[in-house]
Amino acid sequence: MTAAPKVNFAVTPLLRIAYEEHGPASGEPVILLHGFPYDPRAFDEVAPALAQRGYRVVVPYLRGYGPTRFNNPAIARSGQQAALAQDLLDLMQALDIPQAALCGYDWGGRAACIVAALWPERVRCLVTGDGYNLQDIPHSTQPLGPEDEHRLWYQYYFHTARGVEGLRQNRRELCQLLWRLWSPTWQRGAELYPLTAPSFDNPDFVEVVIHSYRHRFGYAPGDPALEWMEEKLAAQPAIGVPSISLCGANDGVGPPSEHDDDAGHFTGRYERRVLAGVGHNIPQEAPEATLKALLDLLEG
Numbered sequence: 308m309t310a311a312p313k314v315n316f317a318v319t320p321l322l323r324i325a326y327e328e329h330g331p332a333s334g335e336p337v338i339l340l341h342g343f344p345y346d347p348r349a350f351d352e353v354a355p356a357l358a359q360r361g362y363r364v365v366v367p368y369l370r371g372y373g374p375t376r377f378n379n380p381a382i383a384r385s386g387q388q389a390a391l392a393q394d395l396l397d398l399m400q401a402l403d404i405p406q407a408a409l410c411g412y413d414w415g416g417r418a419a420c421i422v423a424a425l426w427p428e429r430v431r432c433l434v435t436g437d438g439y440n441l442q443d444i445p446h447s448t449q450p451l452g453p454e455d456e457h458r459l460w461y462q463y464y465f466h467t468a469r470g471v472e473g474l475r476q477n478r479r480e481l482c483q484l485l486w487r488l489w490s491p492t493w494q495r496g497a498e499l500y501p502l503t504a505p506s507f508d509n510p511d512f513v514e515v516v517i518h519s520y521r522h523r524f525g526y527a528p529g530d531p532a533l534e535w536m537e538e539k540l541a542a543q544p545a546i547g548v549p550s551i552s553l554c555g556a557n558d559g560v561g562p563p564s565e566h567d568d569d570a571g572h573f574t575g576r577y578e579r580r581v582l583a584g585v586g587h588n589i590p591q592e593a594p595e596a597t598l599k600a601l602l603d604l605l606e607g
Contacts, residue, residue: 308345309402312329312354313327314326314327314374315327315328316374316530317367317398317402318592319394319395319397319400319401319587320329320378320397320400321370321377321378321382321393321394321396321587322370322375322376322377322378322397323375323376323377324367324368324370324375324395324397324398325367325368325373325374325375325376325423326347326366326367326368326398326463327354327356327365327366327367327391328363328364328365329354329355329357329363329364329366330357330358330359330362330363330364331358331361331363331549332363332471333363333559334358334361334362334363334364334413334563335361335362335363335408335431336362336364336365336402336404336406336407336408336481337357337361337362337363337365337407337408337409337410337412337601338364338365338366338367338395338398338399338404338408338409338411338419338457338566338569338604339353339354339364339365339406339410339411339415340366340369340395340409340410340411340412340414340415340418341366341368341369341372341411341412341413341414341415341428342366342411342412342413342414342415342416342436343413343414343505343516343519344485344486344503344516345413345588345591346349346368346372346373346503346506347367347368347500348499348503348591349364349412349503349588349590349591350366350418350550350597351591352590352591352594352595353367353375353590353594353598353601356594356598357598357601357607360602362453362605363427364511365398365402365407366510367398367419368392369394369414369415369588370384370386370387370391370393370394370478370511370515371384371389371509371511371512371514371515371516372506372507372509372512373505373509373513374509375507375509376509377513378510380479382514383493383530384510384511384514384518384532385391385515385518385522385524385529385530386414386514386515386517386518386519386520386522387518387519387523387529387530387533387537388417388418388421388441388522388523388531388537388540389412389421389529389530389533389536389537389540390530391415391417391418391421392399392418392421392425392536393499393533393536394430395409395419395422396417396419396426396429398471399429399591405427405429405432406428406430406431407435407606408430408431408432408434408528408601408602408604409422409428409430409431409432409434409435409455409480410435410555410590410597411424411434411435411436412433412436412437412587412588412589412590413437413587414519415436415437416435416436416437416440417440417441417442419433419435419440420433420439420441420546420560421440421441421536421540421599422451423546423548423550424441424540424544424545424546425536425539425540425544427546427547427548429502430548430603431548432550432601432604432605433546433548433550433551433604434547434550434551434552434553434572434597434600434601434604435550435551435552435553435588435599436552436553436555436587436590437453437547437552437553437554437558437561437563437574438552438554438567438568438569438572438579439552439569439572439573441540441543441544441572442497442523443447443541443543444522444523444524444525444537444540444541445541445566447463447523447524447525448525450523458559458560458561459560460479461485461520462520462523462524462568465516465517465520465521466503466520466521471513471517472516474513475513477510478508478513478601479504479507482504483500483504484508485560485565486500486588488559488560488589489558489559489560489586489588490555490557490558490559490585490586490588491559491586491593492557492584492586493586493588493592495591495592496536496588499591504587506583510561527599528539532551543572545573545574546572546573546574547573547574547575547579548575548576549575549576549604550575550578550604551577551578551579551580551600551603551604552569552573552579552580553580553582553585553589553596553597553600554579554580554581554582554585554589555581555585555587555588555589555592555593556581556582556583556585557583557584557585557586558585558586558587559586561586561587563579563581565592567579580596580600582596
């Protein structure tokens, strides 16, 4: 395992975003976005391979993770979907990236999907983990089937004061449990988890995570400055940029359905690829498939 690349910082209106960069500054930009509870280590086998092909690869730490910090204590520690999308737009602005290929999963996939839906001119192409990741918050209180509800136990745990304190006291152990449950057939999780776990020591991690899982159910107010975006997302806008959805067949939190229920949300070139033997942590479990999806869109 090679050493992690140097961490750089981009100052945006709300954050000092930490990011790692690979490849030539003149290369076509590709932004790789991790989810919860992960960090840029998820792309350790994807980013260098893209850089070797001449791409400029940017891998940020999302708000609440690693060295990323809010600019002042008064800023709301929001984890809502619109905040993640705005962070991505602000990062692109700070790095003078007018358009980029986006690849993300979980929280990062949500940010990528939102920007692709609302700002398609900024997105060259999209690789999304588990399809259409925009939250349908107006309908979020409708119960799911018992098996699906069972897999979301951690979200309901975070709705309670006990869950907040449990995450605060046991963040590393809890997140490691999620790694095991969500990637049940992955053999390298125990080996690689210690490389990511320090990112959860961020002082804002707990507050951002708790807000994320409460806001999506309507149990916490959002940032008033982002309400306009949430209103647009409530309409579930379509994604028209060239897109490939990667789904882990063994995903322990969101296993793919036999029928692609997300296909109707994509109006441009679109393909779903279900990856055998892969769980939720798609780019780290299946780096070759992730790389291939990006290159198929960029060079195919």
